[in-house]
Amino acid sequence: MSLRLSTVILPVDRWHEGGRAKWQRAEELGFHAAYTYDHLSWRSFRDGPWSGALPTLTAAATATDRLRLGTLVTSPNFRHPVTLAKELISLDDISGGRITLGIGAGGNGFDATVLGQEAWTPRERADRFGEFVPLLARLLTEGAVTQRGTFYSAEEARNIPGCVQRPRLPFAVAATGPRGLGLAARYGQAWVTTGDPKLYAEGTPEQSVTALAGQIDRLGKACTEIGRDVDELDKILLHGFTPERNTPLDSVEAFVDYAGRHRELGFTEIVIHWPVPDSDFAVDPAVFEAIATEAVARLG
Numbered sequence: 281m282s283l284r285l286s287t288v289i290l291p292v293d294r295w296h297e298g299g300r301a302k303w304q305r306a307e308e309l310g311f312h313a314a315y316t317y318d319h320l321s322w323r324s325f326r327d328g329p330w331s332g333a334l335p336t337l338t339a340a341a342t343a344t345d346r347l348r349l350g351t352l353v354t355s356p357n358f359r360h361p362v363t364l365a366k367e368l369i370s371l372d373d374i375s376g377g378r379i380t381l382g383i384g385a386g387g388n389g390f391d392a393t394v395l396g397q398e399a400w401t402p403r404e405r406a407d408r409f410g411e412f413v414p415l416l417a418r419l420l421t422e423g424a425v426t427q428r429g430t431f432y433s434a435e436e437a438r439n440i441p442g443c444v445q446r447p448r449l450p451f452a453v454a455a456t457g458p459r460g461l462g463l464a465a466r467y468g469q470a471w472v473t474t475g476d477p478k479l480y481a482e483g484t485p486e487q488s489v490t491a492l493a494g495q496i497d498r499l500g501k502a503c504t505e506i507g508r509d510v511d512e513l514d515k516i517l518l519h520g521f522t523p524e525r526n527t528p529l530d531s532v533e534a535f536v537d538y539a540g541r542h543r544e545l546g547f548t549e550i551v552i553h554w555p556v557p558d559s560d561f562a563v564d565p566a567v568f569e570a571i572a573t574e575a576v577a578r579l580g
Contacts, residue, residue, distance in 0.1 A: 283539060284312035284549040285576050288352050288518065290556055291316050291331035295339055299331070302554055303340040306347060309572040313348035314340065315382060315551060319391050320358060324559060326390065334367050341375035348378050352518060352551065353454045353472065355386030356405075356412045358395055362437045365419035368449060369439055377444035382472055382516075383416075384454030385409035406459045407431070413453070413463050420448035452516055456495055458502070465502040470514035470549070474521035483523040489541060492517070496546050516549040517542055520561065529563040535571045536578045543579065 287306055293299040306314040318333035337349050354364070372379045385405045386392065392399045400408065411429045418425050425437045443449045450469035455461045456476075464471045476483070476491035483491075500510040519538075520526065528538035529552065539550055553561040555568050 283543045283547065283576060283579055285539075285572065286313040286315065286348075286516075286549055286551045287311050287554050287572070288315045288317065288551050289554045290322075290325065290561070291333065291336045292325055292329055292556060294329060295331070295336075299336070300339065300343050303347070304343055306554070307344045309569060311347065311572060312549065313350060313380065313551075315350045315352035315380075318351040318354040318359075318382075320394055321390055323389075334371060337379070338371055338374055341371065341378065346378075348380060349375055350380035350452070351382045353382035353384040353452070355384050355391070356408045356431075357386040357391040359412075361412055361416040361419055361432050362434050365416055365437070365439055368420065369443055372443045372445060372449050375444075377449075379445070379449045380452055380470070381449055382452040382454060383413065384472070385460060406457065410459055410463065413451070413467050417448065417451070417467050452514070458498070461495075461499050461502040462505075464499060464513065465506055465508055465510075468513055470516055471499055472516045472518060474518045477521065479523055480521055480525075485522070485524050488522045488524070489545065492522075492542070492547075493545050514548045515546055516551060517547045518551045520553055526561070526563055529567060529571065531567060532570050532574050532578065535575050539575060540579055 289302050289306065303314055316333050316336055321330050333351050340349055368379065368381060388399050408431050411431050415427055415429065415432050415434065419434065419437055419439055420443055423438065423440045423442065425434045427434050451467055452470035452472050453464035453468035454472040455464050456473060473492065473495055475488050479488050479491060496515065503510040524538060528535045542550060555561060555563045555565050
């Protein structure tokens with residue numbers, strides 16, 4: 281099974297002070313895709329520069345030619361399907377059809393309350409996500425949509441001429457629970473995971489592999505329930521949140537071992553964070569570039 285290697289570039293640099301150069305370098309290094317987080321701020325970066333995801337991707341689309349681009353991930357925390365669809369259709373056009381929407385239910389934190397709402401419970405997030413994804417899929421596919429929902433509605437929402445990619449740009453659905461996996465099976469062209477968060481602090485790599493295998497098995501069952509072949513979905517692992525943390529980025533050999541073990545599980549794409557000094561993503565830039573240019577070939 282072939283494996284693609286992608287990167288996620290945190291939007292922590294001003295565009296003209298290093299931001300553009302990172303996206304262009306990602307293309308030069310041969311990454312399959314470059315993603316960015318769709319947050320208004322995030323964790324330890326909250327008190328520093330942090331640009332909006334969709335404007336950043338629009339700029340990246342004009343600065344690159346071949347690289348796929350996307351969010352990893354967008355959530356309902358501060359998005360509405362109607363306005364998001366309009367922006368995505370525009371971005372898909374500007375990029376020449378190179379956009380993938382990573383989308384998930386969201387979580388707690390700043391984004392969950394920034395609009396003044398109380399933080400949603402896990403059930404409330406799942407309820408909203410279950411309404412958000414189908415409506416967004418319609419908005420990206422149909423020229424005019426009217427739909428009344430419990431949380432999200434559209435009234436004669438026009439999206440002409442639609443996406444460059446047909447019937448719409450692809451969704452990479454981040455999910456581990458049954459309802460989210462059901463959405464991935466029905467609406468996703470890809471599925472995204474970061475592993476089992478309960479194992480991050482004290483778990484072992486072996487336990488993580490077992491947990492990921494279980495997630496893939498449950499995704500397969502969700503696909504079977506609707507008569508879909510699970511092999512139709514790309515399976516994306518966002519690196520950095522399993523018990524190994526950044527140790528697979530210590531050397532090309534370490535990464536090849538890590539990537540090979542996860543390819544055997546069925547993953548088709550691994551996403552590694554672009555180095556950010558003095559952060560959880562502070563890795564040797566030279567090793568990072570060597571991984572980008574050598575690892576996939578070493579995997580065979």
